[in-house]
Amino acid sequence: MSGTLRNLLGQFRALDSVELAALAGTDGLLIESTARTGLDVDAICAVASNGLAMAEALGREINKGGAVQTVLEYDQGLILLEPVSDDAMLLILTNSRDQLGRLRYMAQANRSGFIAALAAI
Numbered sequence: 001m002s003g004t005l006r007n008l009l010g011q012f013r014a015l016d017s018v019e020l021a022a023l024a025g026t027d028g029l030l031i032e033s034t035a036r037t038g039l040d041v042d043a044i045c046a047v048a049s050n051g052l053a054m055a056e057a058l059g060r061e062i063n064k065g066g067a068v069q070t071v072l073e074y075d076q077g078l079i080l081l082e083p084v085s086d087d088a089m090l091l092i093l094t095n096s097r098d099q100l101g102r103l104r105y106m107a108q109a110n111r112s113g114f115i116a117a118l119a120a121i
Contacts, residue, residue: 004117005032008110012092012103017077020093023084023114024049031088031118039093048091052081069104073097082107084114 005023012021013034022033022041028049033041055067070081080092080103092103 004113004120006034008113008117009034011110012106015094015099015102017094017096017099018092018103019077019095020044020091022091023088023118024091026052026083026087026089031121035093044093045091048079048081049089051079052083052089055081069107071100071104073100080104080107082111084111085118088114088118090114 009021009023009032012018020033020035020039020041022035022045023031024045025031026049028046030042030045033045035041051072052067052070055070059065059067067083072079072081077093077095078097078100080090080100082090084090090107092107094103
């Protein structure tokens, strides 16, 4: 896979709370990831794609347009899902809810890099 994608995802993993940074197809198939040991990355990506699909369907139903970003917050962390293209999404899994603002900023700041890296594959 692309070293550029791995480097971009590595920026997220450099944060202590980030357990998984992945780029996956909107169908749930893994494109590239970096994760802590022990995570079933393929299973997480597959299920997360359903979360993004739900957010997209809800946006259409209430006439608000497509999802720009979906954040699912849990007692022990969060999942950030962001469409990068029509076919790919960024998935960030954390063990804390403390750095949401920074993660959202990083996702936006690296968006064009993800798009370019995907185009190069």
